[in-house]
Amino acid sequence: IHVCLMNSRNQASLERAWMNHIARHGQGNITITSISTDNEPVIGATSDYLATFKPSIRLVQAPSESHEPFVERRIRVIKERMRSVITDADYKWNYKMPNRLIIKLTLWAVQAINC
Numbered sequence: 001i002h003v004c005l006m007n008s009r010n011q012a013s014l015e016r017a018w019m020n021h022i023a024r025h026g027q028g029n030i031t032i033t034s035i036s037t038d039n040e041p042v043i044g045a046t047s048d049y050l051a052t053f054k055p056s057i058r059l060v061q062a063p064s065e066s067h068e069p070f071v072e073r074r075i076r077v078i079k080e081r082m083r084s085v086i087t088d089a090d091y092k093w094n095y096k097m098p099n100r101l102i103i104k105l106t107l108w109a110v111q112a113i114n115c
Contacts (some may be wrong), residue, residue: 001074003110005103009042015049022053034058036068074113081109 002021006013018035025032035050037043039061050057062068082105089095097105 001078001110001114003106011042011045014042014046018046018050022057031055032057034060036060036062036070038062038067038071039064077113078106078109081112082106085109 002024004017004020006017022032032053033055035057037059044059044061047059050059082102085105086097086102089097
């Protein structure tokens with residue numbers, strides 16, 4: 001699982017995120033041939049960009065009104081890990097985490113799952 005912070009959900013930001021993810025996989029000599037996603041218009045708009053890679057990357061979008069089950073499950077696991085830490089911090093210290101710390105917590109949860 002890879003995660004990156006996107007300041008907006010426009011096509012240019014998504015293309016930068018794709019490049020980041022593809023470069024990370026390339027460091028491990030992993031060839032990406034397809035990417036499965038939910039059916040969101042901004043993601044569909046990047047299919048031409050993904051086709052420019054060698055070998056070209058095929059974008060597979062889930063049908064309308066449905067979600068990609070593998071991705072949804074991973075998101076649920078990440079949220080569960082984060083929720084347990086946030087609940088524990090709130091219970092012990094009555095502490096509300098700022099957004100910057102929640103971003104770091106997300107990165108930590110993904111790293112913990114990948115280990």
